[in-house]
Amino acid sequence: xxxxxxxxxxxxxxxxxxxxxxxxxxxxxxxxxxxxxxxxxxxxxxxxxxxxxxxxxxxxxxxxxxxxxxxxxxxxxxxxxxxxxxxxxxxxxxxxxxxxxxxxxxxxxxxxxxxxxxxxxxxxxxxxxxxxxxxxxxxxxxxxxxxxxxxxxxxxxxxxxxxxxxxxxxxxxxxxxxxxxxxxxxxxxxxxxxxxxxxxxxxxxxxxxxxxxxxxxxxxxxxxxxxxxxxxxxxxxxxxxxxxxxxxxxxxxxxxxxxxxxxxxxxxxxxxxxxxxxxxxxxxxxxxxxxxxxxxxxxxxxxxxxxxxxxxxxxxxxxxxxxxxxxxxxxxxxxxxxxxxxxxxxxxxxxxxxxxxxxxxxxxxxxxxxxxxxxxxxxxxxxxxxxxxxxxxxxxxxxxxxxxxxxxxxxxxxxxxxxxxxxxxxxxxxxxxxxxxxxxxxxxxxxxxxxxxxxxxxxxxxxxxxxxxxxxxxxxxxxxxxxxxxxxxxxxxxxxxxxxxxxxxxxxxxxxxxxxxxxxxxxxxxxxxxxxxxxxxxxxxxxxxxxxxxxxxxxxxxxxxxxxxxxxxxxxxxxxxxxxxxxxxxxxxxxxxxxxxxxxxxxxxxxxxxxxxxxxxxxxxxxxxxxxxxxxxxxxxxxxxxxxxxxxxxxxxxxxxxxxxxxxxxxxxxxxxxxxxxxxxxxxxxxxxxxxxxxxxxxxxxxxxxxxxxxxxxxxxxxxxxxxxxxxxxxxxxxxxxxxxxxxxxxxxxxxxxxxxxxxxxxxxxxxxxxxxxxxxxxxxxxx
Numbered sequence: 001x002x003x004x005x006x007x008x009x010x011x012x013x014x015x016x017x018x019x020x021x022x023x024x025x026x027x028x029x030x031x032x033x034x035x036x037x038x039x040x041x042x043x044x045x046x047x048x049x050x051x052x053x054x055x056x057x058x059x060x061x062x063x064x065x066x067x068x069x070x071x072x073x074x075x076x077x078x079x080x081x082x083x084x085x086x087x088x089x090x091x092x093x094x095x096x097x098x099x100x101x102x103x104x105x106x107x108x109x110x111x112x113x114x115x116x117x118x119x120x121x122x123x124x125x126x127x128x129x130x131x132x133x134x135x136x137x138x139x140x141x142x143x144x145x146x147x148x149x150x151x152x153x154x155x156x157x158x159x160x161x162x163x164x165x166x167x168x169x170x171x172x173x174x175x176x177x178x179x180x181x182x183x184x185x186x187x188x189x190x191x192x193x194x195x196x197x198x199x200x201x202x203x204x205x206x207x208x209x210x211x212x213x214x215x216x217x218x219x220x221x222x223x224x225x226x227x228x229x230x231x232x233x234x235x236x237x238x239x240x241x242x243x244x245x246x247x248x249x250x251x252x253x254x255x256x257x258x259x260x261x262x263x264x265x266x267x268x269x270x271x272x273x274x275x276x277x278x279x280x281x282x283x284x285x286x287x288x289x290x291x292x293x294x295x296x297x298x299x300x301x302x303x304x305x306x307x308x309x310x311x312x313x314x315x316x317x318x319x320x321x322x323x324x325x326x327x328x329x330x331x332x333x334x335x336x337x338x339x340x341x342x343x344x345x346x347x348x349x350x351x352x353x354x355x356x357x358x359x360x361x362x363x364x365x366x367x368x369x370x371x372x373x374x375x376x377x378x379x380x381x382x383x384x385x386x387x388x389x390x391x392x393x394x395x396x397x398x399x400x401x402x403x404x405x406x407x408x409x410x411x412x413x414x415x416x417x418x419x420x421x422x423x424x425x426x427x428x429x430x431x432x433x434x435x436x437x438x439x440x441x442x443x444x445x446x447x448x449x450x451x452x453x454x455x456x457x458x459x460x461x462x463x464x465x466x467x468x469x470x471x472x473x474x475x476x477x478x479x480x481x482x483x484x485x486x487x488x489x490x491x492x493x494x495x496x497x498x499x500x501x502x503x504x505x506x507x508x509x510x511x512x513x514x515x516x517x518x519x520x521x522x523x524x525x526x527x528x529x530x531x532x533x534x535x536x537x538x539x540x541x542x543x544x545x546x547x548x549x550x551x552x553x554x555x556x557x558x559x560x561x562x563x564x565x566x567x568x569x570x571x572x573x574x575x576x577x578x579x580x581x582x583x584x585x586x587x588x589x590x591x592x593x594x595x596x597x598x599x600x601x602x603x604x605x606x607x608x609x610x611x612x613x614x615x616x617x618x619x620x621x622x623x624x625x626x627x628x629x630x631x632x633x634x635x636x637x638x639x640x641x642x643x644x645x646x647x648x649x650x651x652x653x654x655x656x657x658x659x660x661x662x663x664x665x666x667x668x669x670x671x672x673x674x675x676x677x678x679x680x681x682x683x684x685x686x687x688x689x690x691x692x693x694x695x696x697x698x699x700x701x702x703x704x705x706x707x708x709x710x711x712x713x714x715x716x717x718x719x720x721x722x723x724x725x726x727x728x729x730x731x732x733x734x735x736x737x738x739x740x741x742x743x744x745x746x747x748x749x750x751x752x753x754x755x756x757x758x759x760x761x762x763x764x765x766x767x768x769x770x771x772x773x774x775x776x777x778x779x780x781x782x783x784x
Contacts, residue, residue, distance in 0.1 A: 010128060011037040015052055017063035017075045019044045023114060027062065027091060034121040045069055046078065053082045059131065060124065065092035065099065065111075072103055080107050085134055087127035091120065161239075165255040169194060169211045172254065181239075181261055183232030199228035199236055214245040214255055226262070233535050238266040267524070275498070275519050286414065291389040293320055300386065309371070309393055310362075320344075320389060328362040335361075344375050344389070356505050359394070369395040376502065421497060421518040424504060427475060429454045429468075432513060441497075441520055443490030460486035460494060474501045474514045484521070495522045574600050627669045627753055629777065634666050634705075635659050638698050641674065645681045653685045653692050661700035667777035668705070672750040679747045680709040680770050688713025688767065705756075705774045712767040721760055 014031075018024045024042045031038050041056075043049045044067055052058070061079055063072045072090045079088050090103060090111035100111050109130075110123045161181050164173040171194055174186035182189070182197070194211075195203050206227050213219035222244040228236045243257040289306030291299055299315045306312055311327050321340040324330065330338045344358060358373040374390045415422050416435045424433030434449040442449070442458065452458065459467045463485050470483040482500050489495060497518040504513045577596040585593070642655045677696075684694040688711040695710040716724060725748040751758045756774030 010035075010125070012039070012059045012124070012128065013057060014038055014040040014060045014062060015049070015056075015058045016040060016042040017044070017049060017061070017067065017070060017072070018042050019064065019067045023064070023091075023093075027117070027120070030117055030120060031124065036121075036124070046074060049075055050078055050082070053078065053086075058083070058086055060127065061086055061088045062091050063088065065090055065094070065103075072108070073106065076103060076106050076108055085131070085138075087131050089120075089123060089127065091117075161259040163189075163194075163257045163259070165194065165211075165257065167215065167252045167254065169215055169255065181231075181237075181259070182229065188232075197230045199230070202227035210243055211255070214243070215252065217252060220245055220247065233538055235531065235535070237261060238263045271498075271521065271524060287392070289389075289391045291320055291391075292386065293389060294386040297321070297387070299323060306391070309391065324362070328364050331361040331363065333359050333361075344373060354503065354505065356509065357507060369393055418517075421520065422516065423449070424513055424515050425454050425471065426513040427511070429456075429471060431458075433515070438518075441489070441495055442487060448490075458487050460488055462486070470499070470501070471514060474503060475511060495520060496525045497521065627672065629667050630670055631665050631667055632670050632673070633664060634661055634698070634700060635664070637670065637673070638677070638696070641677050642681075642696060645678065645685070649682075649685050653688070653694050655681060655694050655696050657696045657698075659698050661698075662702070663700070666700060666705065668774070669754060672754055673774075675750050676747050676772065677707070677709075679744065680707075680772075683744070684709050684711035684713070684768070687711065691767075700776065703776050705772075705776050707772040707774075708769060710767065710769040715764040715766055715768055716760070716762040717764060718762075721762060724760065725758075 012031075014028075016024050016027070018027075021042070024040075028038055028040055041052065043052060046069070049070070061075065063075045065072045072092070076088055079086060084107075087109045088107070090100075090108055091114060092111065093114045103111065109127050110119075112119050112123060159177060159180075160175075161177050162175040163171055166172045171190050171192070174189045176186060178189050179185050184192075195207055198206055206225060210223050210225050214223070222242060224240070224242050226238065226240050229239050230236050238261070239259050240262045241257050241259040243255055245252055246254050246256060284303050286303065287305055289303065289309045291302040291306050291312075294300050297319045299312075299318060299320050302312055302315075310324055312323055315323065319340075321343045324343065325340050330343055332338060338360075343360075344355070354374075354376045356374045358375070359370065360373060361368060361370050370393070371391045372394045376388045376390075378385055378388055415433065418435060418437060421438040421441055422433070422435045423431055423438050426432050431449050431452050431454055434444070434446040436446075438449065439445055444452070444458075454471075455464050455467050466483065467485050470485070482498060484496060484498050486494050486496050498521050499516050499518045501514045501516045503511045504515050506512055577600050581593060581596050638657065638659060642657050646653070646655055681694060681696060688694065691712045693712070695708070697708040697710075699706045725744050748758055751772055751774060754774045756772060759771045760768070761771075762768040
């Protein structure tokens with residue numbers, strides 16, 4: 001027998017269901033001889049077997065078919081109930097074919113006869129391998145579920161908008177961040193075409209240059225593009241997107257895109273470009289020569305004055321010293337001729353420090369001039385990037401103090417008239433310079449500003465700490481920097497400035513303050529706040545519109561319900577009368593025909609009133625009812641209306657009318673008053689069927705019309721008294737009485753349009769009283 005390999009060694013924990021110690025030891029010895037490392041235990045009862053499965057880890061179950069208190073079928077049921085993954089092999093002295101088939105159907109993995117154990121070891125190895133594979137699959141499944149969990153957590157918390165598109169470009173999955181970036185939920189975006197919210201000016205490029213090449217297979221690489229997308233609130237924002245096609249088996253499976261909001265970055269870029277354009281304009285208009293050098297002292301750019309003063313033409317990567325020494329011989333103030341290496345840098349111990357007012361004499365073949373040079377290093381993100389060289393031709397001023405003073409005045413004038421706020425601050429924060437543009441922004445004149453403390457007197461309290469840090473950094477680091485600060489103007493208005501500053505030095509090179517150049521960005525800040533306000537305002541409008549829409553839907557539903565109920569009876573009556581007349585027209589006398597026609601006319605009138613009520617409610621909802629003032633003989637108006645109502649109800653009730661007024665004629669809207677009085681008197685008669693008197697009291701004193709309509713009818717339950725003025729509301733107690741539920745709603749709207757108020761008192765089976773108070777005008781108060 002050859003030497004066993006490492007892969008053949010198996011360590012097994014085996015639980016035996018066996019009542020024969022000899023058979024148990026025989027099987028264990030056979031397993032050990034086959035090279036298996038076995039840890040085993042033997043049980044004979046169901047209780048011991050269940051205990052071991054519950055409290056120990058086993059790799060294999062070997063069971064005899066039949067024991068005195070136990071058998072393989074019971075053991076198999078317990079195993080599949082508690083530990084279904086463990087292999088189960090039956091090793092028995094005798095087992096019938098029928099029993100063998102039965103236990104195999106129950107889930108046994110194999111059965112072997114004790115007198116033929118040659119199949120045991122191969123069966124164990126096979127089942128062990130299957131067991132290991134099953135365990136590996138379960139571990140893989142758990143890892144997959146964990147991976148899905150991590151993926152879901154990532155998708156829920158990612159800040160960028162991540163989308164998966166199908167091979168036609170349509171959305172198939174959208175990350176939850178869509179609602180934060182665009183205002184749309186993932187479900188809403190999935191129903192939309194990806195290009196539907198892209199700005200029309202950007203849509204063609206995205207479709208034709210990015211997605212179409214990916215869909216057709218012409219482009220298989222990651223693409224970066226920018227476009228504007230419209231948020232749900234209608235505002236266009238700037239976004240940057242990375243789109244990458246994913247191929248499976250050589251075919252496009254999907255496109256993954258990641259989108260980030262870069263609106264603030266784009267707006268900042270626009271502002272920067274605007275500032276750069278302004279600074280460039282100022283630079284080119286300056287009489288002072290300005291040259292920008294890189295860290296190797298090569299010329300990067302220069303203004304028109306520099307070109308004219310130093311005859312600068314073809315830069316071609318040359319250093320500033322090369323360009324100057326090609327045209328001139330250079331001498332210092334002591335008339336020492338300089339070499340290139342000494343020019344501008346010879347006097348400085350540390351080249352990174354600023355140098356002001358370096359005087360040189362530049363001599364050419366035909367002329368010589370004196371120049372004052374300044375050199376300042378500029379720093380970007382804490383690292384020195386190069387130098388700014390400025391210079392002036394001071395030939396005349398150098399020879400004449402008067403001319404030098406004139407030059408100083410010109411420089412001051414340049415600052416005073418610059419198209420940007422420019423001011424100076426000393427080391428203590430007190431203002432020492434103040435140009436005209438600063439006055440225009442803050443309202444403080446130069447005389448008012450000079451001597452004020454920049455931090456305490458001008459800076460908004462919330463920004464004072466930031467402003468102090470801004471000044472300290474400039475004074476300590478000798479570099480210009482940018483800072484956004486809010487200033488309080490003379491009229492107590494807040495303006496926001498983007499400020500940059502640089503140190504100011506005296507003729508001895510000592511720092512004595514800083515010079516600030518600013519840009520007014522108040523409009524940009526206000527625009528950003530205005531956008532936020534508009535979004536909030538629009539949200540409120542949409543909410544109000546939604547609530548109004550709900551009210552209209554409810555009103556429509558109530559109208560349909562009312563119409564189907566209230567119009568059915570009069571229509572049926574009209575139909576019946578028409579059919580009767582058509583059928584018996586030649587057999588009945590004219591009196592009966594007139595009776596039927598009167599009935600039709602009565603029902604048509606009733607339906608007309610219903611429609612009039614609905615139209616009035618509709619006009620009231622849309623605000624189309626206009627108050628039309630006219631002169632009214634109040635007593636005559638009420639008496640005619642009383643008679644009309646009594647006749648309409650065929651004098652079923654007596655309307656007891658009382659009247660008192662300080663003037664005969666009032667000014668009000670007769671149509672609205674008619675609606676009010678008619679609805680109240682009609683309701684009083686309809687809802688007091690067992691009473692025959694309705695009180696109608698009208699008084700008018702001190703330009704206040706008071707109307708009381710009182711009945712002794714069925715009354716209104718107290719729990720419904722707050723609802724009686726709602727459109728279409730009808731009490732369950734009046735279901736047998738015709739009506740739309742609109743009368744009191746119309747009455748209340750009419751009273752309110754006339755500037756009045758209505759009150760209700762009612763008691764069940766004792767009656768109802770409505771009191772109305774309406775202001776009126778005198779005829780002489782109406783001006784044509």
